[in-house]
Amino acid sequence: MNVLDVDYMLGLVPVLLSYLPLTLEMAGAGMVLALILACLLAVVRVLAIPGLNALTLLFISFFRGTPLLVQLFLFYYGLPQLFSALTEINGITATILGLTLHFSAYMAESIRAAIVGVDRSQTEAALSIGMTNGQLMRRIVLPQATRIAVPTLMNYFIDMIKATSLAFTLGVTELMGATQKEAAGSFLYFEAFITVAVIYWGIVELLAWLQRRLEARFNEAYQR
Amino acid sequence: MIVVEGLIKHFQDSAVLSGIDLQIQQGEIIVVIGPSGTGKSTLLRCLNFLERPDAGRIRIGNLDVDAARPRKADILALRRATAFVFQNYALFANKTALENIIEGLIVVNRWPKAKAQARGREILERIGLADKADAYPASLSGGQQQRVGIGRAMAAQAEVILFDEPTSSLDPEWVEEVLGLMKQLAEERQTMLVVTHEMAFARDVADRVIFMEGGRIVEQGPPSELFSAPRDPRTRDFLRKVLANQAPLES
């Protein structure tokens, strides 16, 4: 067995890190869009809006029931075939679209569960003092639902960061794509992939640490 | 004055309220008693529109609501004219005791924060929890939570406070402090409609006791009459059963 080429790995770190912003941009954009979409889907589910509710269930079922990679290929290779205007859809856009739809399906369910998880009697109490539905959502239900949902949503964000690596199959040179190219040039596959693994791992650990701090802050308010 | 006429409520096919007529004078303290499943909670919840009545009319002050065809504004107005105290307190878990009390003043009545807080502290004083202003419900005892629940209702300055079994979820040790606070409110002539199984409270505090069964008001009168000489056999039957489980009422 050859010894690990540590110098190569150290030299690779800054090269790979220069692709980190693209990875984080895709995950960040995907997360923001997925959150917005998930909130809308969750509201439809909670209010059981007729018609829309069935569509939402279908949407959630499809995007949870099929692999993300299949969805990405569908958007990147499939959509342009249907809509000629989309021939120019680039890999980054297709990735963000895929991440958004895929993860919003999961997140919608955890947001719905969090909203439903807020004790129903508090809703009645808010109504009983004359609050409107909007007011009681904003001031009573959503703050508590957020606290319930944050840990799960953070987990989805972490999953999403790792899932951006699939963008490389759409020809996007992000963290994973860059590593692949470097490795193919140097033939030092093990060094290259262990380096990128450590980089992903580091980001995830950083986020997990943030998540723990966030949770501690949220819970503080309920026990004094 | 509050006037309820012909209030009817069905759940699925079963009638839970079969035409309730009720008048409440300003400052009157009314206790509602009756067997389980008789519609006592439903009556209170209909007055507050937490439950939507099928028919009837509710008049409070200038407000006159056709319960079958309420406008949205009517419902909000009715809720502002009535305050509710829940069996399980139903405090806002994300708000402190003070915030629970003034939430309605800020959000519904749109008072400036400083004014609402000043009022909130007055109320905390009156419910004996001045030192708990910044405590969250989770850290309060059952009795303290229910006193905050009553404080929240007091802040609403409603025409009437509706109490639905306010002491039924409490450990016995906290019951007296909550009943004490309710007595204090009664002495200040706060109009109250109270569903409770606390017969001693009914005897000592109520101006009128209403006995309900099967979605109807069977009998009503001053506690001295209703407890000592109930006319309807159903009332007699109920009182015999309830009083067998409680300390005797004769004082």
Ligand SMILES: Nc1ncnc2c1ncn2[C@@H]1O[C@H](COP(=O)(O)OP(=O)(O)OP(=O)(O)O)[C@@H](O)[C@H]1O
């Ligand atoms: N949301 C609901 N859906 C269907 N049925 C209901 C609902 N709420 C109450 N009921 C039924 O209506 C009847 C009256 O209930 P209600 O809670 O008003 O009685 P209650 O007099 O308050 O009884 P308790 O002393 O047990 O609190 C009961 O038979 C109950 O099962």
Ligand SMILES: [Mg+2]
């Ligand atoms: Mg009841």
